[in-house]
Amino acid sequence: MTALSQTIPGQTLSGHILHPDGEFRPGTLGFGSQISELIAEETPSGLLILPGFIDTHVHGGGGGDTMDGPAGVQKLARLHAQHGTTTLLPTTITHRWPEVLAALRGVREVMDAGGVAGGADIVGAHLEGPFISPGRLGAQPPHTTLPQPSLTAELLDLNVIRAVTLAPELPGVLEMARSLARREVRIGIGHTRADADTVSTFLSVLHAAGARTCATHLYNAMGEIEGRTPGVPGALLADPHAFLEVILDGIHVHSTSFLLARAAAPGRVLLITDAMRAAGLGDGDSELGGQPVTVQDGKATLPDGTIAGSVLTLDVALRNAVRLGLPLAEVSRMLSTAPAASLGLTDRGELRVGLRADLTVLDTDLNVQAVYVGGHAISLKPPQDSYPTEARL
Numbered sequence: 001m002t003a004l005s006q007t008i009p010g011q012t013l014s015g016h017i018l019h020p021d022g023e024f025r026p027g028t029l030g031f032g033s034q035i036s037e038l039i040a041e042e043t044p045s046g047l048l049i050l051p052g053f054i055d056t057h058v059h060g061g062g063g064g065d066t067m068d069g070p071a072g073v074q075k076l077a078r079l080h081a082q083h084g085t086t087t088l089l090p091t092t093i094t095h096r097w098p099e100v101l102a103a104l105r106g107v108r109e110v111m112d113a114g115g116v117a118g119g120a121d122i123v124g125a126h127l128e129g130p131f132i133s134p135g136r137l138g139a140q141p142p143h144t145t146l147p148q149p150s151l152t153a154e155l156l157d158l159n160v161i162r163a164v165t166l167a168p169e170l171p172g173v174l175e176m177a178r179s180l181a182r183r184e185v186r187i188g189i190g191h192t193r194a195d196a197d198t199v200s201t202f203l204s205v206l207h208a209a210g211a212r213t214c215a216t217h218l219y220n221a222m223g224e225i226e227g228r229t230p231g232v233p234g235a236l237l238a239d240p241h242a243f244l245e246v247i248l249d250g251i252h253v254h255s256t257s258f259l260l261a262r263a264a265a266p267g268r269v270l271l272i273t274d275a276m277r278a279a280g281l282g283d284g285d286s287e288l289g290g291q292p293v294t295v296q297d298g299k300a301t302l303p304d305g306t307i308a309g310s311v312l313t314l315d316v317a318l319r320n321a322v323r324l325g326l327p328l329a330e331v332s333r334m335l336s337t338a339p340a341a342s343l344g345l346t347d348r349g350e351l352r353v354g355l356r357a358d359l360t361v362l363d364t365d366l367n368v369q370a371v372y373v374g375g376h377a378i379s380l381k382p383p384q385d386s387y388p389t390e391a392r393l
């Protein structure tokens with residue numbers, strides 16, 4: 001029996017509980033591995049009890065990276081749990097195919113071993129590249145590949161991918177997308193040079209087939225939006241079904257662009273970190289996909305100045321969104337309910353009896369005070385990383 005499958009005794013938490021209707025109401029939440037009861041009652045506790053955060057796009061943190069294999073996955077799952085994330089998808093970076101497959105096997109190995117004790121729950125991997133445009137790499141290394149049925153078959157055999165990022169203009173990509181979507185994989189659009197019509201058609205065909213779709217870090221590595229050439233962001237914002245990932249660190253996306261996404265896609269914006277291994281380590285030298293990265297004042301860049309992955313954590317993203325004037329309940333939907341829906345996860349994402357006891361508890365300053373993953377308390381270390389990205393918006 002692994003540490004994660006032990007029976008959990010009944011526990012309670014009192015405070016202001018965020019209910020699925022978007023209201024905070026005082027009460028006590030009872031839970032084992034699942035939420036067992038929600039009791040409405042007055043309480044002197046000022047704590048805010050939210051559903052745990054779900055990060056669908058995170059490469060690393062705490063010195064670990066998905067490409068490192070199981071040890072890297074464990075490090076990142078533990079680091080992000082410290083910041084309120086209770087579910088995540090370790091995310092691969094564009095690399096030579098055998099190395100991508102090895103990283104995916106590493107994620108599967110961690111899942112098969114029962115998960116990461118003291119870390120966020122891992123529900124699969126996000127494959128970001130190599131099926132992307134060589135002309136829109138962002139910070140991805142230049143190891144792009146064209147989709148082929150044989151590669152799709154290899155991916156499906158691993159039974160670990162839960163989300164994928166694809167460039168819709170690549171030959172053969174629709175066939176790959178359909179095959180993956182049939183296996184409940186969320187189809188992401190990103191690192192692309194497609195025009196708006198290509199994106200809209202790609203999305204329509206997939207939606208007609210019942211697929212779940214998402215923008216991979218909306219606005220980043222997808223060109224610009226203009227009146228006569230709406231581009232990839234325009235097509236994604238106009239689509240009535242696609243979810244939209246946003247990196248709200250004050251660096252990757254202008255606050256007005258974020259507010260545009262919020263207005264265009266109510267309930268379909270989800271906050272991600274896109275964090276790299278340096279997240280949680282403070283400023284200094286690091287690495288992304290074999291490339292040197294420098295982190296200064298919370299901004300990670302390649303030697304040529306290209307913005308690399310972030311050092312964001314979701315508690316910081318939450319505070320950034322609140323600072324922009326969003327109600328906390330709405331931000332919680334972006335951190336928990338929307339990402340769960342985007343992945344088709346029906347056992348988490350809200351605080352309801354019968355769902356997993358994935359809980360993130362905040363004080364009134366919105367600092368993380370307690371985290372529970374499937375009812376297991378995460379032991380929190382004193383915060384060591386304070387990034388100025390919080391004040392930059």
Ligand SMILES: [Zn+2]
Nearest residue numbers: 057091128274
């Ligand atoms: Zn990424």
